[in-house]
Amino acid sequence: MILRPLRRHKALSCMLAVGAFCLIAVFAVAARKPKKEVGPAGQLSRAPGWAGSLRNPYQGQAEAAAAGKKLFEHHCAACHGPDGRGMERAANLHSTLIQDAPPGALFWALRNGRIRKGMPSWSGLPDQQIWQIVTYVKTLK
Numbered sequence: 136m137i138l139r140p141l142r143r144h145k146a147l148s149c150m151l152a153v154g155a156f157c158l159i160a161v162f163a164v165a166a167r168k169p170k171k172e173v174g175p176a177g178q179l180s181r182a183p184g185w186a187g188s189l190r191n192p193y194q195g196q197a198e199a200a201a202a203g204k205k206l207f208e209h210h211c212a213a214c215h216g217p218d219g220r221g222m223e224r225a226a227n228l229h230s231t232l233i234q235d236a237p238p239g240a241l242f243w244a245l246r247n248g249r250i251r252k253g254m255p256s257w258s259g260l261p262d263q264q265i266w267q268i269v270t271y272v273k274t275l276k
């Protein structure tokens with residue numbers, strides 16, 4: 136008879152302890168997340184300096200841009216739209232962020248993708264084809 140309220144008290148403090156632990160865990164996880172959710176072209180800002188200084192061997196070449204357009208239609212249009220203006224989460228490739236990015240940074244972003252956000256990695260394509268795609272994307276200005 137005397138034990139019962141004591142036991143209830145114990146159960147209550149146990150629940151409180153578990154609750155407090157959960158709260159601390161939630162805060163710890165939230166604090167570890169980056170504060171700013173970078174937009175659909177967030178990968179470009181992460182491109183390392185050496186990537187930015189890579190030179191596009193096809194810079195401004197119409198033939199490479201035409202080849203890149205074909206590759207774009209085949210590999211990219213399904214997500215970025217036939218005109219590259221973006222769909223749902225897929226970035227608008229006409230945006231200043233992408234158009235102002237160094238070609239090397241685009242090359243790097245295509246090779247690496249942003250898989251967690253739905254942008255595949257294109258490292259399976261030969262470098263030459265990635266540069267052709269970059270050349271085409273730069274004509275979307």
Ligand code: HEC
Nearest residue numbers: 175176177178179210211214224225226244249252253254
């Ligand atoms: C399966 C859908 C899908 C396909 C296919 C795809 N993309 Fe994307 N792409 C995305 C999504 C989604 C994002 C936005 C990622 C994010 O939120 O960071 C994106 C982002 C990008 C970006 C911005 C990268 C950054 O984070 O800075 C570029 C440039 C890009 N795509 C170009 C291409 C090109 C070129 C191709 C074809 C070789 C292609 N994408 C194919 C879905 C796709």
